[in-house]
Amino acid sequence: xxxxxxxxxxxxxxxxxxxxxxxxxxxxxxxxxxxxxxxxxxxxxxxxxxxxxxxxxxxxxxxxxxxxxxxxxxxxxxxxxxxxxxxxxxxxxxxxxxxxxxxxxxxxxxxxxxxxxxxxxxxxxxxxxxxxxxxxxxxxxxxxxxxxxxxxxxxxxxxxxxxxxxxxxxxxxxxxxxxxxxxxxxxxxxxxxxxxxxxxxxxxxxxxxxxxxxxxxxxxxxxxxxxxxxxxxxxxxxxxxxxxxxxxxxxxxxxxxxxxxxxxxxxxxxxxxxxxxxxxxxxxxxxxxxxxxxxxxxxxxxxxxxxxxxxxxxxxxxxxxxxxxxxxxxxxxxxxxxxxxxxxxxxxxxxxxxxxxxxxxxxxxxx
Amino acid sequence: xxxxxxxxxxxxxxxxxxxxxxxxxxxxxxxxxxxxxxxxxxxxxxxxxxxxxxxxxxxxxxxxxxxxxxxxxxxxxxxxxxxxxxxxxxxxxxxxxxxxxxxxxxxxxxxxxxxxxxxxxxxxxxxxxxxxxxxxxxxxxxxxxxxxxxxxxxxxxxxxxxxxxxxxxxxxxxxxxxxxxxxxxxxxxxxxxxxxxxxxxxxxxxxxxxxxxxxxxxxxxxxxxxxxxxxxxxxxxxxxxxxxxxxxxxxxxxxxxxxxxxxxxxxxxxxxxxxxxxxxxxxxxxxxxxxxxxxxxxxxxxxxxxxxxxxxxxxxxxxxxxxxxxxxxxxxxxxxxxxxxxxxxxxxxxxxxxxxxxxxxxxxxxxxxxxxxxxxxx
Amino acid sequence: xxxxxxxxxxxxxxxxxxxxxxxxxxxxxxxxxxxxxxxxxxxxxxxxxxxxxxxxxxxxxxxxxxxxxxxxxxxxxxxxxxxxxxxxxxxxxxxxxxxxxxxxxxxxxxxxxxxxxxxxxxxxxxxxxxxxxxxxxxxxxxxxxxxxxxxxxxxxxxxxxxxx
Numbered sequence: 055x056x057x058x059x060x061x062x063x064x065x066x067x068x069x070x071x072x073x074x075x076x077x078x079x080x081x082x083x084x085x086x087x088x089x090x091x092x093x094x095x096x097x098x099x100x101x102x103x104x105x106x107x108x109x110x111x112x113x114x115x116x117x118x119x120x121x122x123x124x125x126x127x128x129x130x131x132x133x134x135x136x137x138x139x140x141x142x143x144x145x146x147x148x149x150x151x152x153x154x155x156x157x158x159x160x161x162x163x164x165x166x167x168x169x170x171x172x173x174x175x176x177x178x179x180x181x182x183x184x185x186x187x188x189x190x191x192x193x194x195x196x197x198x199x200x201x202x203x204x205x206x207x208x209x210x211x212x213x214x215x216x217x218x219x220x221x222x223x224x225x226x227x228x229x230x231x232x233x234x235x236x237x238x239x240x241x242x243x244x245x246x247x248x249x250x251x252x253x254x255x256x257x258x259x260x261x262x263x264x265x266x267x268x269x270x271x272x273x274x275x276x277x278x279x280x281x282x283x284x285x286x287x288x289x290x291x292x293x294x295x296x297x298x299x300x301x302x303x304x305x306x307x308x309x310x311x312x313x314x315x316x317x318x319x320x321x322x323x324x325x326x327x328x329x330x331x332x333x334x335x336x337x338x339x340x341x342x343x344x345x346x347x348x349x350x351x352x353x354x355x356x357x358x359x360x361x362x363x364x365x366x367x368x369x370x371x372x373x374x375x376x377x378x379x380x381x382x383x384x385x386x387x388x389x390x391x392x393x394x395x396x397x398x399x400x401x402x403x404x405x406x407x408x409x410x411x412x413x414x415x416x417x418x419x420x421x
Numbered sequence: 422x423x424x425x426x427x428x429x430x431x432x433x434x435x436x437x438x439x440x441x442x443x444x445x446x447x448x449x450x451x452x453x454x455x456x457x458x459x460x461x462x463x464x465x466x467x468x469x470x471x472x473x474x475x476x477x478x479x480x481x482x483x484x485x486x487x488x489x490x491x492x493x494x495x496x497x498x499x500x501x502x503x504x505x506x507x508x509x510x511x512x513x514x515x516x517x518x519x520x521x522x523x524x525x526x527x528x529x530x531x532x533x534x535x536x537x538x539x540x541x542x543x544x545x546x547x548x549x550x551x552x553x554x555x556x557x558x559x560x561x562x563x564x565x566x567x568x569x570x571x572x573x574x575x576x577x578x579x580x581x582x583x584x585x586x587x588x589x590x591x592x593x594x595x596x597x598x599x600x601x602x603x604x605x606x607x608x609x610x611x612x613x614x615x616x617x618x619x620x621x622x623x624x625x626x627x628x629x630x631x632x633x634x635x636x637x638x639x640x641x642x643x644x645x646x647x648x649x650x651x652x653x654x655x656x657x658x659x660x661x662x663x664x665x666x667x668x669x670x671x672x673x674x675x676x677x678x679x680x681x682x683x684x685x686x687x688x689x690x691x692x693x694x695x696x697x698x699x700x701x702x703x704x705x706x707x708x709x710x711x712x713x714x715x716x717x718x719x720x721x722x723x724x725x726x727x728x729x730x731x732x733x734x735x736x737x738x739x740x741x742x743x744x745x746x747x748x749x750x751x752x753x754x755x756x757x758x759x760x761x762x763x764x765x766x767x768x769x770x771x772x773x774x775x776x777x778x779x780x781x782x783x784x785x786x787x788x789x790x791x792x793x794x795x796x797x798x799x
Numbered sequence: 800x801x802x803x804x805x806x807x808x809x810x811x812x813x814x815x816x817x818x819x820x821x822x823x824x825x826x827x828x829x830x831x832x833x834x835x836x837x838x839x840x841x842x843x844x845x846x847x848x849x850x851x852x853x854x855x856x857x858x859x860x861x862x863x864x865x866x867x868x869x870x871x872x873x874x875x876x877x878x879x880x881x882x883x884x885x886x887x888x889x890x891x892x893x894x895x896x897x898x899x900x901x902x903x904x905x906x907x908x909x910x911x912x913x914x915x916x917x918x919x920x921x922x923x924x925x926x927x928x929x930x931x932x933x934x935x936x937x938x939x940x941x942x943x944x945x946x947x948x949x950x951x952x953x954x955x956x957x958x959x960x961x962x963x
Contacts, residue, residue, distance in 0.1 A: 064577050086581070086734065113863045116894045177731030179646060181816060184481045188825060192956040199952055202841035202908070202940045208894050216899070217839070217941065222951065230956045244815040247808035250647055250730050402581075403650065403733045480820045484828075728816045729809065 075416025086401045098420040106380040119206035122418040127160040128360040130210040136356030136367035141349035148337040149214035150293045158323040163193045164361035165316040168413040175410035214340030255309040259396045259408035269391040273363025274315045279307035285359040309411040386414035466678040467497035480727035509667035519573035524672035527566025531679040539614040541707045552613035574664040582660030592741040597638040599749035603631040603756040617695035625692040626772045630752045630779040643680040646726040685718040832961035834953040841895045841940040843909040848931045851905035854879035861900035866890040884926035907937030
């Protein structure tokens with residue numbers, strides 16, 4: 055005689071220690087196994103796309119800081135690339151190299167946080183997270199030295215960067231990139247062969263190659279499923295075609311592979327920074343742009359490879375000082391599209407691990 | 422009552438648990454030492470809270486609490502005061518009697534374990550000659566308290582956690598009991614003081630496999646990482662004590678640390694030769710050795726907590742039934758064979774044999790161990 | 800799922816934790832020991848140099864959230880002067896666009912970060928409150944000559960945890 059069971063509804067509400075920000079998931083559980091999930095978001099919606107129509111192009115840079123607040127530099131770069139494409143502005147070489155250095159440092163910092171919070175969700179009681187925060191602290195000190203802030207940088211301008219680097223920056227950066235590989239090795243020793251981590255993350259949340267492409271994911275989620283697609287190599291923007299670096303991919307697409315991709319990308323970022331430091335030329339840091347920019351009528355879509363995926367800005371201009379329409383393609387929101395397929399049929403503990411491995415930031419999802 | 426002095430008290434006297442030199446008799450001895458032991462447990466729990474916070478902060482390259490009092494020693498006092506002045510919230514549709522009695526049912530068995538722990542030669546509150554059996558029996562009762570908390574809270578998170586509690590704690594009782602029997606076979610007695618006296622070599626060397634099984638099993642009993650999914654902050658946000666605040670939450674919090682102390686003291690008594698050490702015939706020195714060993718065991722437990730992530734519930738159950746239970750049975754078989762067939766061989770031979778066998782068995786089992794319940798096959 | 804390393808991964812992890820436990824902790828015990836903050840810091844309130852100001856209102860026009868409100872008028876020499884300059888530090892997002900926009904370079908960012916107040920009304924500053932005095936130390940954001948007057952920043956990558 056079969057037992058009659060009932061499913062019940064559990065609300066992993068907006069205030070939860072494991073959802074990165076205010077994200078709500080309504081699970082329908084049968085015992086421990088998830089039957090269905092309904093994500094609810096929008097708790098952090100601030101109306102950035104509408105607000106941007108009331109300000110000029112150069113004032114809109116401050117809004118892009120606050121999208122993915124953990125990776126501000128790459129947001130600024132994406133917006134600057136989009137406007138420069140629209141208005142046809144050429145950026146001087148020194149500014150391009152500085153942008154590359156800042157973007158790669160930002161990528162290291164964001165991946166450190168992504169891996170740290172993944173291990174925190176799995177249960178290692180803050181220890182790997184705090185080790186990674188120590189390195190991130192050094193990166194934030196470097197950013198503080200250049201532009202005066204630690205979180206919302208507002209460093210890049212349309213046509214270049216806003217200020218030149220002081221003379222203490224390059225020696226400190228060299229010291230940092232010399233010591234970081236040793237710490238990454240320490241993280242690998244702590245985490246990569248840990249049996250409990252392997253048992254919790256292998257074969258959990260497998261995203262196949264076709265599914266990853268069909269769901270329009272991008273970034274580490276796509277590369278972990280086996281697709282070798284990186285905008286820095288496929289459509290090089292800025293001066294990325296002058297560096298040689300590799301794009302790590304993995305084969306299976308489970309949580310463990312996404313974690314490994316982030317560690318490998320950090321190592322590649324260090325290689326790029328070292329090459330950029332050697333090739334840094336002298337020169338101006340900002341092109342001659344009028345104080346109030348009036349780009350010609352038209353539209354442009356500029357995209358870059360951010361730490362979480364492809365970040366794109368779609369701009370429509372009608373010749374005025376303010377943009378007619380600004381639309382943002384958030385990588386976190388589109389990486390969340392396969393969430394329902396990945397989560398159905400696993401237990402709650404695995405659902406949190408899968409959610410942590412996709413590595414979202416709510417500022418981007420809700421804009 | 423007249424029958425008390427005629428029937429019960431002579432029986433009590435004849436079992437030898439009366440301290441014969443106390444002027445006021447049996448009950449005054451008992452009551453005074455009960456109060457002293459109770460205060461000792463509470464203060465040790467507060468000391469353990471402080472110790473854990475400082476040690477785990479050093480593992481995370483930061484300094485722990487050091488502002489409240491010299492070196493932060495009054496931090497647990499501040500915590501206790503904060504918890505006591507909080508408002509006591511009872512959910513609307515909760516089952517009030519069960520909700521009220523659950524913390525009591527959880528903490529009382531944890532404190533009762535301390536009645537048979539010997540702090541010195543023969544100095545236990547009740548020097549029972551079935552000490553270890555009493556401990557195994559009593560420590561299973563605190564599960565009832567946790568399940569009452571889960572049910573009486575009218576909260577789905579608490580219910581999920583209560584179900585996990587039953588599954589986990591009950592499954593780990595069995596390898597635990599089997600590992601203890603190995604020690605009892607070598608010592609020849611169930612009394613805790615007798616086990617300490619029989620350890621010429623500490624039993625951690627004679628029974629390495631048993632020590633590992635007991636250590637892992639007792640970490641699962643007291644809900645510590647890597648088995649702390651019952652109150653996993655990431656998933657079900659504090660589990661069965663999610664709806665408790667104020668003094669009842671303080672009791673649950675104390676239960677966790679009291680059980681940790683109880684487990685540390687039991688491990689010290691059974692495997693690390695308790696109060697024994699150099700110069701242990703002097704009056705106070707055995708207590709010092711005992712406390713040092715308890716803190717050392719607890720430091721290892723904290724070290725494990727600082728490093729490892731937590732397991733999933735089906736992996737926990739798989740680990741208990743497929744890995745620990747066969748190992749415990751094999752350990753029992755080997756120990757029994759050693760005690761019965763070669764009782765006159767020196768124990769150092771057994772040390773070497775047992776360590777080699779433990780290594781071989783662990784390697785064999787880890788090659789054949791599989792967890793199940795994954796969605797996709799390997 | 801085979802545990803092919805029979806506990807070796809866990810042992811390596813615990814060795815890492817023990818190695819880190821012996822390092823000096825990286826906390827700075829705040830009020831007793833302070834760090835030198837960046838010389839180009841821009842996280843604090845504005846400092847206004849009244850003598851150089853020509854009342855052009857470029858700062859008010861550059862602000863994305865309109866937290867500076869200015870009222871100007873012409874005095875007897877037909878030169879502009881500032882009547883009212885209200886700065887709402889609660890609305891300010893510390894982006895520094897006003898400092899960049901000023902043609903005379905008379906607006907600076909402050910370096911004093913211990914400015915917490917008890918009520919939100921006290922964050923509305925008039926033009927007297929943000930005046931530059933001898934005691935105020937403006938930061939070097941967009942002003943290289945101020946940068947050399949401030950001490951060097953304490954960097955964690957140098958291994959230093961405090962400076963005073």
